[in-house]
């Protein structure tokens with residue numbers, strides 16, 4: 001299967017980031033169409049499309065949209081998650097830099113469908129280049145009447161503000177993002193069932209729709225061509241297309257949009273093939289379990305990847321060849337989570353630090369065989385016992401790496417150096 | 430691999446006397462910007478992150494205790510609240526930094542594509558360690574987590590720009606260029622972020638307000 005460009009259909013058109021060129025390629029026709037539909041009809045199209053959240057969890061988008069109260073006793077908000085921080089992922093960056101109006105159009109339609117008059121796009125602080133492109137595009141959209149009061153004479157209002165982060169992976173977690181937007185430390189908030197869902201009580205305790213950049217970017221095409229058309233792509237349960245950010249040991253790293261269900265090996269080919277000999281793939285960002293080369297004969301959709309013991313996650317697709325020492329690579333993964341743990345709950349805050357210490361002992365040549373089980377034990381103590389998804393995400397990759405590459409750990413502990421060096425290869429890290 | 434990221438090390442802050450009136454250093458422009466950004470949200474507390482960005486710019490690239498005090502004053506909250514927020518986010522500099530920050534990604538993809546080599550090379554070339562600033566105050570070198578441009582690994586952030594597909598030769602040329610450029614400084618980064626918050630009509634509004642103020646002063 002070749003690439004199937006829906007979101008990226010016009011990515012390579014020169015000037016597509018400007019309103020003029022975007023309009024020439026059908027831009028904002030979906031908004032016009034949506035405004036002529038009822039709000040429920042818009043939500044029903046999203047339902048028919050079957051599109052699931054592209055931020056990592058894969059939650060059906062329409063359920064959130066439909067869960068927003070249908071009356072306006074309180075103000076409603078749309079929050080676009082542009083905090084893209086999952087290691088290995090860079091699709092939202094390109095979507096914002098090349099197709100900012102597609103994001104805006106998706107947000108205005110979402111605002112219309114959920115009765116929101118205000119939207120925020122929370123962009124990570126490091127992303128000043130995408131943010132400037134978004135800024136220019138939003139200014140253009142205001143001038144053309146696609147944002148602001150009485151959009152296109154429909155009587156619908158929607159204001160869109162950019163809110164910049166300041167360096168924190170945890171702020172990508174939706175409740176932490178709300179904390180951060182409300183001017184607090186970026187720590188998560190009490191969740192369902194202990195607290196209402198954000199669709200009922202999100203920002204300032206008002207109904208809030210939170211979707212990822214890619215999810216919202218799907219909306220214009222869904223409205224333009226119909227939900228059924230979108231659902232005709234991909235598999236039954238994983239509809240549509242997905243952008244994979246391919247990086248690491250491939251010849252042509254970059255973003256590739258393919259239909260859900262495309263074989264993993266075909267994506268590797270699209271990216272120019274592996275540099276050297278394939279060792280493993282991490283298909284959905286650093287948080288998902290690693291997939292060794294002999295298990296790479298799998299299709300890229302939510303269900304198939306889950307059956308293979310990993311996840312689709314954010315689509316951050318990292319390719320490792322046989323020069324990578326798994327023990328060192330996993331130490332780097334553990335260090336990331338330790339650094340980004342927000343400190344709110346004990347299993348994650350302490351557990352991630354302990355894992356780094358154990359890795360350091362192994363790497364320094366002082367590892368003990370029990371350390372492997374100790375790592376697994378810490379994973380069990382964190383997974384499912386932490387306050388937000390970051391803790392689980394810190395445990396999964398380590399656990400999977402021990403499952404599939406236990407011999408590398410054992411070798412390192414026995415010999416004080418990596419099996420990759422012993423094979424006479426230069427170690428990539 | 431690199432030395433471990435130094436875990437659990439938090440900057441120790443000099444205290445300011447909260448009973449004394451704060452010394453206020455925000456420019457008229459900064460005040461105008463903050464007033465407008467506050468209106469984006471139903472309450473002003475939400476403008477905390479932008480306010481800290483404004484302060485980082487106004488105080489020359491980092492947030493001394495006086496800056497936090499001024500933000501507390503302008504946000505109508507306490508020093509402790511502001512300090513709590515500022516210390517959570519890595520991009521707010523709690524210590525003085527160089528004119529330009531070189532932030533090298535050593536996260537997963539970059540680590541296997543030469544990120545550490547870039548970092549080591551910069552250490553050697555600048556004669557400093559990660560986290561330090563060159564004696565002439567030009568450069569601060571940092572190791573950072575994924576910048577999410579992994580397709581161009583190894584990547585480095587310099588102010589408001591990313592530089593990807595780095596090689597040692599590219600670094601040499603880049604350092605020369607950065608010495609004389611005002612484009613990608615720490616202050617410029619903070620300003621870019623502040624400007625991204627402001628809508629076009631707000632930016633025009635601010636210019637008009639500043640022009641009026643200047644006229645009034647002349648008269």
Ligand SMILES: Cc1cc2nc3c(=O)[nH]c(=O)nc-3n(C[C@H](O)[C@H](O)[C@H](O)COP(=O)(O)O)c2cc1C
Pocket residue numbers: 052053054055056057058059061081082083084085086169170171172173174175210211212213215216388389390393
């Ligand atoms: C630790 C952590 C980090 C996350 N980072 C991001 C992120 O950078 N971008 C994103 O869109 N979602 C991120 N998420 C997922 C969000 O919590 C949330 O599920 C998503 O924004 C919902 O949008 P969607 O339904 O459109 O995917 C993260 C979740 C966790 C637990």
Ligand code: SF4
Pocket residue numbers: 170188340341342343344345346348349386387388389390391392
């Ligand atoms: S799991 Fe706990 S400590 Fe870790 S980021 Fe979430 S809330 Fe913070």
Ligand code: FES
Pocket residue numbers: 087088089534535536537538539540574575576577578579582583584
């Ligand atoms: S790993 Fe360096 S940019 Fe993602």
